[in-house]
Amino acid sequence: MxxxxxxxxxxxxxxxxxxxxxxxxxxxxxxxxxxxxxxxxxxxxxxxxxxxxxxxxxxxxxxxxxxxxxxxxxxxxxxxxxxxxxxxxxxxxxxxxxxxxxxxxxxxxxxxxxxxxxxEFPGTDPEVRAALEAELAARGSGHLHQRLADADPAAAAAILPSNGRRIVRALEVIAITGAPFTAQxxxxxxxxxxxxxxxxxxxxxxxxxxxxxxxxxxxxxxxxxxxxxxxxxxxxxxxxxxxxxxxxxxxxxxxxxxxxxxxxxxxxxxxxxxxxxxxxxxxxxxxxxxxxxxxxxxxxxxxxxxxxxxxxxxxxx
The missing domain is CATH 3.40.50.300 (P-loop containing nucleotide triphosphate hydrolases)
Known part of the structure; x- marks a missing residue:
């Protein structure tokens, strides 16, 4: 369909x-x-x-x-x-x-x-995603959430600091598009x-x-x-x-x-x-x-x- x-x-x-x-x-x-x-x-x-x-x-x-x-x-x-x-x-x-x-x-x-x-949802970049996931594993979601708060406060306000998957995705979109996640x-x-x-x-x-x-x-x-x-x-x-x-x-x-x-x-x-x-x-x-x-x-x-x-x-x- x-x-x-x-x-x-x-x-x-x-x-x-x-x-x-x-x-x-x-x-x-x-x-x-x-x-x-x-x-x-x-x-x-x-x-x-x-x-x-x-x-x-x-x-x-x-x-x-x-x-x-x-x-x-x-x-x-x-x-x-x-x-x-x-x-x-x-x-x-x-x-x-x-x-x-x-x-x-x-x-x-x-x-x-x-x-x-x-x-519309931007695609994914395997290298960017892998680097962010490695950082998530090494430093935790709180660290990445702070980075997201600096880059896109509105996105950080909408995503729990514990939700590493969504934080990684938001940061990936920012890296791919060069614009805030919420700009999408x-x-x-x-x-x-x-x-x-x-x-x-x-x-x-x-x-x-x-x-x-x-x-x-x-x-x-x-x-x-x-x-x-x-x-x-x-x-x-x-x-x-x-x-x-x-x-x-x-x-x-x-x-x-x-x-x-x-x-x-x-x-x-x-x-x-x-x-x-x-x-x-x-x-x-x-x-x-x-x-x-x-x-x-x-x-x-x-x-x-x-x-x-x-x-x-x-x-x-």
Missing amino acids: SSTPRSPQVQVVAVVGPTAAGKSDLGVELARRLGGEVINTDSMQLYRGMDIGTAKLPESERGGVPHHLLDVWDVRETASVAEYQRLARDRIELLLAEGRVPVLVGGSGLYVRAAVDRL LPGPDEDQSVYRTLQIGVDVARPELDARITTRVDRMWEAGFPDEVRRLEQAGLREGRTASRALGYQQLLASFAGEHDEATAREETVRTTRRFARRQDTWFRRDGRVHWLSGAAADRAQLPGLAWELVEREFGR
């Missing part, structure tokens, strides 16, 4: 925002009302078996709405935004051809942009949309979001998250350059290796997830096309209705 995009008049909805804000439930409700289907834009939910730790919505909570681009990659595979873009565009085109509305749901900002914006992304004031997309951001105040993240991690452990990571470890999780660094998975793998105890892994998962949520919020706040709605507990009952009003206003539904 061709991944050639249609005109910008096509209707797509994207539900975005930080982790634990309530995107998944809203995405299901909008897809149900629109007669649409959900397309995942969470980079880690693309991995098979990474269910509990990524808060992958179980079948019983999907309301009969088909979900796409879940469980695509083996945990040993390295994630590729370019490959995701191809998969997402193909799925969007198929749904549109069937008269179904694609509802993108997830908090991986670059994946959302890859799906709906006119985004169209600015929010540029008309670079491939589809006529309504982006709805789910906003939760920091204290409440931090509390939700703590509760989510507690429930992950209650649901058997350590057992999930042990099973995936046997399936090659440690070999995966991307999956092994996922929040919670990285901390438990370190615990299994004797670097710290499980209680510390749990605490570190809470801490790093809170920090990651702040980075997600920063990423999406830069895009003026996002319409923000409150996902606070006090406003949760009104959220679907307000989101539907946005859809009707944007698309005349």
